Amino acid sequence: MSRAREDILGKLEAAGGRRPGAPPAPIPPTARIAPRQPAGPETELTQLLTEIGRLNGVTRRLANREALAASLAELVRAEGVKRATCWTTPDLEAWGVAATLQRLGVEIVPGHADKQRVASCELGVTGVDAALPETGTLVLMSSPERPRVASLLPRVHLALLRPVVLRPDLHQVFAETREAGYTVLISGPSRTADIELTLTLGVHGPKSLYVWVMDAV
């Protein structure tokens, strides 16, 4: 196997006329672009929510904990939620998401439980680590408190977002995620146009995406 490595690298070095181990030329400045200039915070947030709406996500702004509890009750009823899995980050704990759901009679399945059980959840609740207004994109990272499956296996994904996580462009997001082990950018619910180009939501990932802004909570 290391023979293969030496063979390939040897041929590449011969093709590039490069001395083994020599550093590459600097990246040309024309290969770089400046990040997008953000508008004011309120405009940016409005743009984010508009873009998410265009991608068939459903957005809502919540003023306080009571509004969150009422919205959760509404969601549980509307989507027929019996089981849910949640991130356990400090934000979600402080907002009391899991506790509220339990009070509504929803069984909470830990993200690290057997994958069959997580897959049987109707709802996955996550936070958002960063967001991009231009593309309506949510950035989610991975950690023991942030199970990757919560935004993937359940039929409904609810993402709770604080306005401070908005970033102007990919440049700023990547500055925060480049050392991370895993990051996913989510732009709208799972989609396909593979059958006669008809847009269909919810192929393998969530069919519904709710994004709630925790304004002053």
Place this chain on the structure above:
Amino acid sequence: MNQLPTAINFRSNTRQVPPQMSAAVQKATAKFLGNRAALVDALGNDYWQVLRQAGHDIRLHAITHIAHYLEQAEQAVTRAGGQVHWARDAEEARRILLDIAARHRVKLAVKGKSMATEEIGLNHALQAAGIRVLETDLGEYIVQLKGVGPAHIVVPAFHLSKEEIAALFRDKLGVEAPAEAEKLTQIARMKLREEFLAAEMGISGGNFLVAETGTIVTVTNEGNGRMCTTVPPVHVAVVGIDKVVPDWESLTVLLKLLARSATGQKLSCYTQFISGPPRSAAETGPAEMHLILLDNGRTRILQTPECRETLLCIRCGACLNICPVYNHVGGYAYGYPISGPTGVIFASQILGPKIAGALPFASTLCGACNDICPVKIPITRILLHLRRRVVEGDETEPATAPASLRLGARVGALALGSTGLYRLGSRLLRRMQAPFVSVGWMERVPAPLNRWTMSRPFPAFAADFRQWWRGRHLKARHE
């Protein structure tokens, strides 16, 4: 694609194209091109051209210093706890993957859409080893059930009607399937959901490989790519060595170009960044991660300076969508999983002229592909070099064209290069055509030239220009 191609006969393949193909192709390509144009307009064409130049420059820099960046990526993946394997050819890549599968006693593998695994004929090898392998992209799943390869790199099953797909589902899955996109998608979701949860191995490709952190980037819409790389306990990514980019800043350019050019989305639904397996046992995700770096002829492409830019491709499919030839024949005629202009220049070199010598001629050289390519690959320039390679041979390959074609090309070059021969030839041709001409056109000519007149008449050779000019001049002086 189940098996790797033997000799590709583009001309006879085009005769097998079903009549509904070109209408289906044009419906899809028109939609993608329309979406793309609207987004390019919104950005402004000037800025789009800046982005394209940046995309070209970063990809060219990456493949120019490819050995350096691959070593850097290898170290970073290893540091992150992933295992890196190098595969010189398709055979070696398949063996590495089969070894990993055997070690984990894999019986079922799920696979995201990946042109690299199509290129190495992976499904066939896994099945031969008694491993079930399922395509999980909806379009790929459908064409796999049908037992054929992808007809387009972005929407593989776009040529099948919902009625055909419903019949296929009833036949192969034994379920009641109404001919509605929504219902059919739900059936595929339910069927594949069980398989994702049961699979012991997930296989993916990679849209990019970031050297500085060893990060595999995948871009998908359905979520199957996320499933394959998240749910099974082992993840294997098969990535062409050409996919390497220096750093995350390169991605700020390339991600803006990719989805806009492919489907006319600003970003695809899911863009994943995977640097090794999960860092703690308390995280979800596959415990083991392998990266197979695939050469399979890419080093040879880099050895020919005229063709090097073939490897800039980010597989968006925009050149398929704009190509007049692709729009008439669809993907299958090319006899290779990657079709259209980028497929032609890639496959011609990967497979060599003996197998794919017909492909460089499957083009009108109109150049629309050059203009739409988000990383500015000079596709027609490369095509011309590959045609020359077939006819004359170059430093990497001997000539493979039939002697008659080579002779014809040489005679043509000689005649067009000398004034005397040209004039003699044009006089002779005008004499010789006389029996075939009727009202300025030739409807039928003798073999082998009849290949042209089989599909359309050929205009008769007009009067010799010099003679005509002299005559006109004399006439003018008389008046």
